Amino acid sequence: MTERISNRRPETGAFFRRDLNSHPPAYAPIYKTSVLRSPRRALLSLDGTLSEITGPVFGHNILGELDNDLIHNFAKPGESAIGPRIIVYGKVLDERGKGVPGALLEFWQANAGGRYRHKKEGYIAPLDPNFGGCGRTITDEDGAYSLRTIQPGPYPWPNGPNDWRPAHIHFSIFGHGFAQRLITQMYFEGDPMIWQCPIVRTIPDRAAIERLVAALDMEATIPMDARAYKFDIVLRGRRSSLFENRLEGN
């Protein structure tokens, strides 16, 4: 599990504190399910013990050849998923602007009609027999990643009487410390549904929302094949360990 993915010296400093003003609050009643699932007492702050500074790191040996290709990883041989073909690429960076190598990214999404392959999902849009909806990859030495998929469709959900999610891809990211663990969603440039969505609007800061909107990139688009969207993800930075007052041997 701890196959070294980089020659860079491992970092052991505590993480920058989270700016909770650019994250959604736990209790956000426009998103109804959050009402009974939100702690109401204050969080207890804990600055960088070893239990959170460390975290699992995954080697490329866990990856199959098609893990980052959702067009093909569930499809029958010779077939492919239906929908607008896209590439999503970008970097995982930390708040200091450094690329994060060896970061495991997992992603999941609905198909082109907005239907998830999940037993609890009963939306009338049909399943695509060639689309599963999950993928994963690990960033390279510079923190770069890419995946290939079809653009997901919007889908309705029982929150308000007529709420629809914008087209989105869920991302789960592991950095190098468990304190960096993050799950978020990627949205698509120009989608008017973004600004109507109660889940998007749990984020109090418009500039923070815009950091989740992927840009269409015609230069990275492959002509006659797939359009490209660029989506960078920023994880928490960490202090330099040069002057940490950690005791010898700890």
Add this chain to the structure above:
Amino acid sequence: MVQSLDRLKESPSQTAGPYAHIGLTPNFSGISGVYDGDLGAAMVNEKTRGERIAVKIRVIDGSGTPLKDAVVEIWQADADGLHNSPSEMRGTADPNFTGWGRQATDMTTGECLFETVKPGRVPFPDGRLMAPHITIWIVARGINIGLHTRMYFGDEEAANAEDPVLARIEHRVRVPTLIAPRDGDTYTFDIHLQGEREAVFFDI
């Protein structure tokens, strides 16, 4: 004007939603053939050192109902108190122990079960030893940002009494929300998201 600090802002969190299993535990959700198995399903093998234990976790909402769509991850030291992580500078952890596990809560009972080993003690930044504990991260529909908490062990009374993190909980009546009772080799840990027994959650 002064020089810029050149910092980026962390990407904001969003809920994992009700279908997080598709991406995080696809085999559990019925999507087979993409990955061999679900990542984090097994933490130990036959060579893992330490005392084998099971940890049974439920996550309970403000109405007292267990969440049946949560995904729970745990992270812990090995039996000697070392983490299986490149950032672990004190020594090499047991190569037969991942230290990290992930389970979805059962769609009927709301329970999830981790088969692991009891962790050794890990030092706090000032050198004092923390009591054995497991770090827990919870995501689900309705949870906008993953919740961090800890599980301590009910049969470690002396160590718990001197734990520097538990000592920081101002309202002492809340300390038991982080302590799991032992029955045989199984610890049962109910995590209440809100209400009377709301667990202590951390900004780590």
